[in-house]
Amino acid sequence: MQKVYLAGPDVFLPDAAEIGRRKKELCAGYGFEGLFPFDNEIDPTVSGEDTDKLIYRANERMIRRADLGICNLTPFRGVHADAGTVFELGMLVGLGKRVFGYTNVADDLLARCQRLDRATFDPVQRLWRDANAMTVENFGNADNLMIDNALIDRGGHKMVRHAAPRDRVFHDLTAFETCLRLAAEAVSKSA
Amino acid sequence: MQKVYLAGPDVFLPDAAEIGRRKKELCAGYGFEGLFPFDNEIDPTVSGEDTDKLIYRANERMIRRADLGICNLTPFRGVHADAGTVFELGMLVGLGKRVFGYTNVADDLLARCQRLDRATFDPVQRLWRDANAMTVENFGNADNLMIDNALIDRGGHKMVRHAAPRDRVFHDLTAFETCLRLAAEAVSKSA
Numbered sequence: 001m002q003k004v005y006l007a008g009p010d011v012f013l014p015d016a017a018e019i020g021r022r023k024k025e026l027c028a029g030y031g032f033e034g035l036f037p038f039d040n041e042i043d044p045t046v047s048g049e050d051t052d053k054l055i056y057r058a059n060e061r062m063i064r065r066a067d068l069g070i071c072n073l074t075p076f077r078g079v080h081a082d083a084g085t086v087f088e089l090g091m092l093v094g095l096g097k098r099v100f101g102y103t104n105v106a107d108d109l110l111a112r113c114q115r116l117d118r119a120t121f122d123p124v125q126r127l128w129r130d131a132n133a134m135t136v137e138n139f140g141n142a143d144n145l146m147i148d149n150a151l152i153d154r155g156g157h158k159m160v161r162h163a164a165p166r167d168r169v170f171h172d173l174t175a176f177e178t179c180l181r182l183a184a185e186a187v188s189k190s191a
Numbered sequence: 192m193q194k195v196y197l198a199g200p201d202v203f204l205p206d207a208a209e210i211g212r213r214k215k216e217l218c219a220g221y222g223f224e225g226l227f228p229f230d231n232e233i234d235p236t237v238s239g240e241d242t243d244k245l246i247y248r249a250n251e252r253m254i255r256r257a258d259l260g261i262c263n264l265t266p267f268r269g270v271h272a273d274a275g276t277v278f279e280l281g282m283l284v285g286l287g288k289r290v291f292g293y294t295n296v297a298d299d300l301l302a303r304c305q306r307l308d309r310a311t312f313d314p315v316q317r318l319w320r321d322a323n324a325m326t327v328e329n330f331g332n333a334d335n336l337m338i339d340n341a342l343i344d345r346g347g348h349k350m351v352r353h354a355a356p357r358d359r360v361f362h363d364l365t366a367f368e369t370c371l372r373l374a375a376e377a378v379s380k381s382a
Contacts, residue, residue: 012325014316052330056340077308077321078269084335086274087281094285117268125205130268132361134203139243144275149247170323 002187004032004180005063005097007089008072009082011038013170026177030184035062063091068098068187070179073143073159074169075105079112081143089150099155100183102175103142104164110138157182193378195223195371196254196288198280199263200273202229204361217368221375226253254282259289259378261370264334264350265360266296270303272334280341290346291374293366294333295355301329348373 004027010019020036027034037059063069069092076082081103092099105112110128113119118131128136141148142159151159160179164172195218201210211227218225228250254260260283267273272294283290296303301319304310309322319327332339333350342350351370355363 009325012327014320014324014326016326050330052328052332052336053340053343056336056344059337060344076325077271077304077323080268080271080274082335083271083274083277084337086277087284087335087337087341090278090281090283091285092281093278094282094287096285113268129205133205134200134267134361135205136203137243139241141243144273144278145243145247146250146275146278149244150278152244153247153251170325 001031001033002067003065004034004183005066005069005088005092006034006036006072007069007085007092009074009076009085009170010072011036011084019171022173023176026173026180030180031187032180032183035066037062059088060091063088063097064095066092066097068092068100068155068183070176070183071099071101072103072176073101073147074103075112075143079109079116081147086147089147093150093154097154098183098186099151100157100160100179101147101151101155102160102162102179104162104169104172104175106161106163108140109143110136110140155182156186192222192224193258194256195225195374196257196260196279196283197225197227197263198260198276198283200265200267200276200361201263202227202275210362213364214367217364217371221371222378223371223374226257228253250279251282254279254288255286257283257288259283259291259346259374261367261374262290262292263294263367264292264338265294266303266334270300270307272338277338280338284341284345288345289374289377290342291348291351291370292338292342292346293351293353293370295353295360295363295366297352297354299331300334301327301331346373347377 016038020038024034071089073081113136119136160175162175207229211229215225262280264272304327310327351366353366
């Protein structure tokens with residue numbers, strides 16, 4: 001049975017354990033074993049090592065054990081995806097694993113920067129700049145071009161975008177399940 | 192000569208080419224060849240392929256060619272590091288390269304979440320939550336624990352933190368040069 005690493009800011013939810021349980025249940029329905037990083041939570045009383053270092057190492061081991069990754073790239077604390085998830089996506093790609101990703105906010109990065117980061121058009125250079133005058137990519141991607149294109153090159157699919165209800169942005173699993181379906185198809189084709 | 196991949200949101204600056212030139216000059220002073228992703232800028236008129244895909248592939252090739260990476264992890268569009276840079280840090284780690292990182296904002300992730308994302312203390316669970324009730328890590332790290340600990344495990348050093356003047360946050364190269372010094376020491380030790 002192929003193992004799927006379940007990356008996402010889901011681990012920061014008050015009901016993280018429940019979300020992890022539901023994701024792993026959905027994985028099983030598609031013939032996968034789901035690996036949820038929250039299961040690596042370390043008891044700080046049992047070791048002299050720093051808790052965060054132990055979590056890092058446990059997550060890294062889990063990523064290495066996985067055959068593929070499904071990443072929740074929903075914008076987190078701003079216009080971009082969660083930094084921890086993006087790091088793990090990069091590591092999965094560096095390790096040559098197949099990757100899939102989804103977001104529960106459907107619009108482009110540029111639209112979010114216009115809405116949340118006062119992006120304006122620079123008529124001289126003919127490009128968009130954020131509040132710090134930094135260029136905003138305008139390729140129609142959901143996030144930084146490295147993220148969107150890694151998914152296309154290393155999983156065969158664009159980031160799955162789903163406009164979840166506002167109060168369900170970190171709980172809606174519609175797009176996650178679409179990724180599971182795409183992953184199952186990819187695995188069966190290469191089997 | 193060892194090659195250093197220069198990851199960072201520097202590529203989005205109006206004077207990106209000039210910053211790249213200065214970083215490569217500093218690299219040369221420490222015996223490194225600097226690889227700056229902006230040099231991969233693609234002329235969209237010469238190819239039928241999507242520009243963003245060509246940039247992705249050129250950056251990925253550059254990362255694979257590098258012996259190590261120095262990542263500018265200064266907070267970008269919010270409390271976390273730039274998503275593209277974090278992706279590249281993950282890829283460098285997955286590929287087994289040595290990594291170093293710096294930030295030009297000296298405070299902890301928690302302090303930034305308190306200041307910018309209305310983080311409050313949950314007295315029942317005894318942890319900090321951001322405006323969306325998502326847990327804020329409180330390990331004294333500069334960013335997500337995956338980022339800080341990847342640098343320690345795969346480069347041997349904590350993220351270099353430097354309180355740059357407010358108007359120099361994306362231009363100050365003090366901490367970048369500290370990373371170069373640490374990288375040069377590491378390379379000479381393992382030679």
